[in-house]
Structure formats: C-alpha cells, structure tokens
Amino acid sequence: MNVKLPSSLAEADASKETDVPAHIEFRTVTKMYGAVTAVRDLSLTVGRGEFVTILGPSGSGKTTALMLLAGFVAPTQGDVLIAGKSVAAVPSYRRDQGIVFQSYALFPHLTVCQNLEFPLEMRGMKAAERLPRVKRMLERVHLKDFGDRLPSQLSGGQQQRIALARALIADPPFLLLDEPLGALDRNLREQMQIEMKSLHQEFGITTICVTHDQEEALTLSDRIIVMRAGEIEQTGTPEALYDRPATSFVANFLVRPISSTFLTSRLNQRSSRGPPLFL
Amino acid sequence: MIRPERISISALTAKKGTDTEKRQHVTGRVKDMIYAGPLRKYHVRVGSGELIVREHCATGQTVFKPGEEVRLDWLRSDVRFVKI
Ligand SMILES: Nc1ncnc2c1ncn2[C@@H]1O[C@H](COP(=O)(O)OP(=O)(O)OP(=O)(O)O)[C@@H](O)[C@H]1O
Ligand SMILES: [Mg+2]
Numbered sequence: 001m002n003v004k005l006p007s008s009l010a011e012a013d014a015s016k017e018t019d020v021p022a023h024i025e026f027r028t029v030t031k032m033y034g035a036v037t038a039v040r041d042l043s044l045t046v047g048r049g050e051f052v053t054i055l056g057p058s059g060s061g062k063t064t065a066l067m068l069l070a071g072f073v074a075p076t077q078g079d080v081l082i083a084g085k086s087v088a089a090v091p092s093y094r095r096d097q098g099i100v101f102q103s104y105a106l107f108p109h110l111t112v113c114q115n116l117e118f119p120l121e122m123r124g125m126k127a128a129e130r131l132p133r134v135k136r137m138l139e140r141v142h143l144k145d146f147g148d149r150l151p152s153q154l155s156g157g158q159q160q161r162i163a164l165a166r167a168l169i170a171d172p173p174f175l176l177l178d179e180p181l182g183a184l185d186r187n188l189r190e191q192m193q194i195e196m197k198s199l200h201q202e203f204g205i206t207t208i209c210v211t212h213d214q215e216e217a218l219t220l221s222d223r224i225i226v227m228r229a230g231e232i233e234q235t236g237t238p239e240a241l242y243d244r245p246a247t248s249f250v251a252n253f254l255v256r257p258i259s260s261t262f263l264t265s266r267l268n269q270r271s272s273r274g275p276p277l278f279l
Numbered sequence: 280m281i282r283p284e285r286i287s288i289s290a291l292t293a294k295k296g297t298d299t300e301k302r303q304h305v306t307g308r309v310k311d312m313i314y315a316g317p318l319r320k321y322h323v324r325v326g327s328g329e330l331i332v333r334e335h336c337a338t339g340q341t342v343f344k345p346g347e348e349v350r351l352d353w354l355r356s357d358v359r360f361v362k363i
Binding site: 054183243244245246247248251 | 280282355359362363
C-alpha cells in the first residue's frame with residue numbers, strides 16, 4: 001500500500017534545493033529473491049550528514065535495503081545511487097562505507113588495536129600513521145586502556161563500541177548500521193544511543209540505521225522511514241511520525257512494546273459532546 | 280486515535296476545567312492500574328472498548344483503584360485520524 005501523505009507531512013527533499021545530488025538515492029528499487037519481493041518500488045533520498053533510521057517489523061525489507069546500498073545485492077529493478085553515481089558501477093570492495101551489522105562481529109583472534117588497524121591497513125596506510133589514529137579513536141569511544149584485549153575480554157557494550165569505532169576509523173563516506181545495539185540490554189542500549197548520537201554529531205557522517213526498536217528510532221534519527229512488507233509506509237521526523245501518523249500501522253509501531261497500549265478499537269459510546277468517537 | 284498520555288483521568292466528582300468546550304469526555308471503570316516507575320498506566324473499560332491512560336506520577340494525584348468509576352477527557356485537537 002502506498003500512502004499519499006498530506007503535504008504538511010511530506011518531508012522536504014534534502015537534495016531538491018541545490019544542484020548537488022543527494023548523498024544516497026533509491027530510485028524505484030525492487031529486489032526479488034525468487035518469488036519473494038523483499039523490497040518493492042522503494043524511492044528515497046538521504047542528504048549529506050543525515051541520520052536516517054529504517055524502522056519496521058521483521059521481514060519488512062530493512063536489511064535488504066541496506067544490502068542494496070552496500071552493493072552486496074543488486075536491485076532486480078531500479079537503481080541505487082551514491083552521490084549521483086550508480087552503486088552497480090562500483091564493485092562493493094572498492095566502496096569504503098563503514099558497516100556495523102549485528103552479526104558482523106569483531107575478529108575474535110585480533111586484539112582491539114589490531115581490529116581497529118585492519119580497515120586502515122586495507123587502505124594501505126603505514127603502521128606509523130595507523131597507530132596514533134587507533135589511539136585517538138579508542139579515546140573517542142572511552143576505551144583507551146583496552147587496546148591490547150581480545151574482543152572476548154570485553155563486555156557486549158564495549159564490543160559494540162569497538163565495532164562502531166572500527167566502522168568510523170577510515171573516515172567512510174557513510175555509515176550503515178544494522179541493529180547495532182540489538183544484543184545489548186536496555187540500560188546499555190540507552191547509554192549507547194546517547195553515545196551514537198554524539199558520535200554522529202561529531203563526525204557529521206551520513207548514517208542509515210536499521211532497527212525494529214521504536215524508541216531507538218525516535219531517539220536517534222533526523223528522519224524515520226517506516227517499512228511494511230517491503231514498502232515505505234511513511235517517512236518523517238520522529239515527532240511527525242509519533243504525533244501525526246498517517247496510518248494505524250505507523251501509530252501502533254511507534255510506541256514502545258512496554259506501553260504499546262494503543263487504541264485501535266472503535267468505541268461504541270458516543271462522546272457527550274461533539275462527533276462520535278472513533279479512537 | 281489518541282495517545283495514552285493525552286488522556287487525563289479524574290474522579291466523576293472532580294470539578295471540570297474551564298476549557299470544556301475544547302474537550303471531549305467519556306466515563307468508564309478502571310480495570311487495572313499498572314505502576315511502572317515514573318509512570319502509572321490505567322486500563323479503563325469504556326463501553327465495550329478499553330482505553331489506556333498513561334500519566335506521570337506526581338505528588339497530590341488521586342490514584343484510582345480497579346472498579347472505580349472515572350472520567351476520561353482529552354482535547355479534541357489531540358485526536359488523530361489514521362487509516363486503519
Ligand atoms: N537471501 C534471501 N533469499 C530469499 N529470501 C530472502 C533473502 N534475504 C531476505 N529474504 C526475504 O526477504 C524479506 C525481507 O528480508 P529482510 O532481511 O530485508 O527483512 P528485515 O526487515 O531485515 O527483517 P529483520 O527485522 O527480521 O531483520 C523476508 O521475507 C525474507 O525472508
Ligand atoms: Mg534484518
């Protein structure tokens with residue numbers, strides 16, 4: 001279902017004002033896996049420096065959208081562009097985006113320092129240059145004394161912070177995060193959300209973050225894309241989506257499960273004044 | 280639809296505010312009250328439906344018990360229309 005939004009809800013297209021191409025653009029992208037349509041007719045632009053969250057239930061196509069962007073899978077139809085250039089034209093190993101996938105663990109046999117050095121080494125940076133950079137990055141994520149440990153000697157939150165640091169260390173043009181905080185407990189998640197927000201502000205890096213955690217999306221994003229069954233249901237600022245959802249699907253999805261006490265039932269009772277109530 | 284935090288809950292006997300023109304209300308019976316740290320959540324039977332009210336705990340609030348009759352009211356402007 002494609003929902004036509006009232007114009008007040010439609011987001012300003014970040015790229016329209018100028019001639020600069022949007023940093024990231026999906027042009028009517030469809031991705032089929034055999035008979036399964038994972039993403040259907042997806043169009044989306046993301047401006048430079050934006051923090052966009054893709055939110056949606058399991059199977060709605062979030063990871064597929066990221067994979068398309070990373071060039072790990074090719075669109076069945078349509079095109080994905082980065083700074084105006086088709087992703088299809090550049091092999092994915094030549095692109096240097098930072099990626100944190102939930103399952104994309106740190107190298108277990110390498111120390112924290114070696115993990116952080118890895119992307120720099122891949123880019124041919126000399127050891128003398130790498131080490132100060134690693135040191136600065138470790139300070140930035142508040143783990144400067146942890147460089148010699150193995151990942152298994154870190155807590156979940158610390159590992160996640162190192163994974164973020166590794167994604168950021170080579171100054172990637174954009175950051176792709178797939179459920180980056182998925183494995184963490186609630187308190188740690190909240191702490192890491194604040195951490196991620198400040199990292200984003202500091203680095204000013206275009207970020208696409210996939211989550212099915214509503215609160216995380218509301219906390220972190222400049223803009224939220226709500227997906228449902230492979231299509232965009234609604235996009236907007238966190239406030240717009242929470243306060244002016246276009247559909248009951250969006251309204252229901254944007255409340256934390258703990259208080260997802262949401263009214264979709266129709267009340268048969270008439271209000272004492274005014275129109276009948278449909279809540 | 281209306282968000283649970285936009286609904287206010289009060290005793291039937293409580294005095295109405297001055298902006299009744301802008302508000303809508305229904306009466307119902309408290310089904311249960313869930314205390315969640317800084318929040319209190321009421322499930323209130325209204326007709327055949329149920330409304331959820333979420334309020335921040337503060338001193339001086341009346342706390343309603345299951346079975347009590349209450350009035351729920353909200354600003355008309357807080358009601359949102361969404362596609363089902
Ligand atoms: N490699 C694949 N082969 C076949 N079907 C796939 C493949 N990858 C994904 N799909 C299907 O495409 C749809 C979208 O999957 P996707 O992984 O993008 O969902 P998601 O929104 O990331 O879900 P989750 O929140 O569970 O991670 C699902 O129906 C899934 O089963
Ligand atoms: Mg996924």
